[in-house]
Structures are given as C-alpha cells and as structure tokens.
Amino acid sequence: DTAVSQTPKYLVTQMGNDKSIKCEQNLGHDTMYWYKQDSKKFLKIMFSYNNKELIINETVPNRFSPKSPDKAHLNLHINSLELGDSAVYFCASSQADRVETQYFGPGTRLLVL
Amino acid sequence: DQQVKQNSPSLSVQEGRISILNCDYTNSMFDYFLWYKKYPAEGPTFLISISSIKDKNEDGRFTVFLNKSAKHLSLHIVPSQPGDSAVYFCAASAGANSKLTFGKGITLSVRP
Numbered sequence: 527d528t529a530v531s532q533t534p535k536y537l538v539t540q541m542g543n544d545k546s547i548k549c550e551q552n553l554g555h556d557t558m559y560w561y562k563q564d565s566k567k568f569l570k571i572m573f574s575y576n577n578k579e580l581i582i583n584e585t586v587p588n589r590f591s592p593k594s595p596d597k598a599h600l601n602l603h604i605n606s607l608e609l610g611d612s613a614v615y616f617c618a619s620s621q622a623d624r625v626e627t628q629y630f631g632p633g634t635r636l637l638v639l
Numbered sequence: 640d641q642q643v644k645q646n647s648p649s650l651s652v653q654e655g656r657i658s659i660l661n662c663d664y665t666n667s668m669f670d671y672f673l674w675y676k677k678y679p680a681e682g683p684t685f686l687i688s689i690s691s692i693k694d695k696n697e698d699g700r701f702t703v704f705l706n707k708s709a710k711h712l713s714l715h716i717v718p719s720q721p722g723d724s725a726v727y728f729c730a731a732s733a734g735a736n737s738k739l740t741f742g743k744g745i746t747l748s749v750r751p
Contacts, residue, residue, distance in 0.1 A: 530682070568641075569683070569728060569741040582738055616682050626671055626732055628739065630682025 529553050530631040532617050538637045539607055547602045547634045549617030557581075558600035559628065560592060561616040569616070575600050576622050607638045642666045643731050645742035654751050658716040662729030662742055665710065669731040673739070674703060674714045677726040686727070687714070719749045 530551045539545055551558065559582075560572040574582035578594040589605040604611060617631040644663045652658045660674075670691040675683035689696040689703045689712065696703050702715045716723055729742040 567743040569744075571738050571740075574738065618682070625737065626673055626688055626739065627685050630675075630684065632680060632682050 530617055530619055530629050532615075532631040532634050534634060535632065536635050536637075538639065540639055541607055541609060543607050544603070544605045545607060545636070546604070547615055547617075547636075549600050549602070549631055551598055551617075551619040551629070551631075553619055553629060555619040555621055555629070556597050557620050557622045557625065558594065558597070559618040559620075560600065560602050561618060561630075563614040563616065563633070565613070573600075573602075609638050612636055612638045641742075642669075642740050643729055643742040645729055645745045647745055648743075649746040649748070651748045651750060652719050654721055654749055655718045658714075658719045658723065658747055658749070660714040660716075660727050660729075660745050660747065662712050662714075663710055664712075664731050666731070666733060666740070667710070668733035669740075670734065671732045672703070672705060672712050673730045673732075674701075675728040675730060675741075677728065677744070683728055716747075719747075721749045721751050723747060724749045 533548045557576045559574045563569045572586045573592045575594045591603045594600045614633045614635050616633045618628040620628040642665050673688040674686040676686045677683040687698050687701050689705050694705050705712045726744040726746050728744045730739045
C-alpha cells in the first residue's frame with residue numbers, strides 16, 4: 527500500500543522515442559507534482575497540478591506533457607526523447623494547503639541512448 | 640541560478656557524534672525552509688522544517704537552526720546513528736503554498 531507509486535522504476539529507450547511515466551497517490555491529496563533530478567543532483571520542479579488543473583509549469587520543453595485524469599493520478603508523457611532527458615523523475619503529492627510537506631514516489635530512472 | 644546551495648557534497652561522522660549539515664540561500668523572499676532525507680532508490684521524505692519567524696526548531700535528535708541575516712540554515716543531528724546515512728536535501732519556499740526550491744543534497748555517512 528505504497529503512498530505514492532510510479533511506474534516504471536527503470537526506463538531505457540532510444541532517442542526520438544515517446545514514453546510515459548505513471549504516478550498514483552492514495553493519500554487523498556489534491557496536489558501532485560513532477561520533479562526532475564539531473565546528473566548534477568538538483569531536484570527541480572517541472573509541473574504541479576491541483577485538482578487536475580495545472581498550477582505550476584516551469585520552463586520545460588513542450589515535449590513534456592503532464593496529464594491528470596483524476597486527482598489521484600498525474601502521468602508524464604515525453605515526446606521525441608533526447609539524451610539530455612536522461613534523469614531521475616520523481617512524482618510527489620501534498621495537500622494544497624501543505625505544499626511544504628510533500629510525499630515523494632520512489633523515482634523513475636530514465637536513460638536515453 | 641542556484642537559489643539554495645549545499646556546498647559540501649558529503650560528510651562523514653562517527654556514530655554518536657554530532658552531524659552538522661549546512662545550507663545557504665540567496666532569495667530573500669524565502670520564508671519557509673525544510674530538510675528532506677533520501678535513501679538510495681527511494682524518494683525524499685520530509686524530515687523537519689522551520690519558518691522564518693523562528694531561529695530554531697527541534698524534533699528529537701534533529702534540530703534546524705536559521706540565521707536569516709546570513710541566509711544560512713543548518714541541520715544538527717545528535718547523536719548520529721548509522722541509519723541516518725542518507726542524502727539530505729535542503730529546500731525553501733517563498734510564501735504560503737508556493738513551490739519548493741531544492742539544493743542538490745549532501746551525502747551523510749555515519750560510521751559505526
């Protein structure tokens with residue numbers, strides 16, 4: 527009964543492919559996030575959704591498209607993968623009024639060859 | 640543009656001793672600061688936080704100190720235990736319910 531789960535945990539793919547990462551939370555939270563941890567280890571927010579609505583969209587290429595079918599799910603679709611997309615992607619969730627306390631998934635390790 | 644800086648990549652301490660993890664920030668609008676802990680192959684987990692109206696917050700073995708004038712905070716762990724070995728991320732936010740800005744983390748190793 528993992529609180530925030532992500533699939534897959536590992537993803538190895540070729541440049542130019544399209545891939546999706548799924549995230550689900552069973553905490554009843556109304557806000558979900560996607561973060562990217564690159565090779566320099568910084569954890570940077572990419573997107574934030576509140577009740578299925580986009581509220582934060584950092585400077586992320588249009589190839590990245592989040593989709594929230596309901597408030598328990600926030601999926602990340604990446605088109606035309608590039609080498610620089612290789613990173614660990616973390617999903618997280620929180621209550622809207624407790625943004626500071628976020629619960630993270632285990633991460634998806636994406637390697638683009 | 641690193642608004643939250645953790646300049647030491649790693650720290651090694653003996654079990655039972657104090658661990659002091661440092662964090663500096665540049666954005667004067669930050670008013671809430673947090674520490675997250677991360678084990679390998681897991682996501683970060685919330686550890687402790689402090690509001691800018693305080694200069695100290697304590698939770699068991701963990702204490703966070705905030706020096707606003709120096710734009711510096713530190714996490715003290717005492718006594719350190721081998722299970723504390725992990726990566727510790729410092730994070731900050733500006734205003735209620737605003738996004739978190741993370742540092743790049745520091746790897747703490749506690750030697751038995």
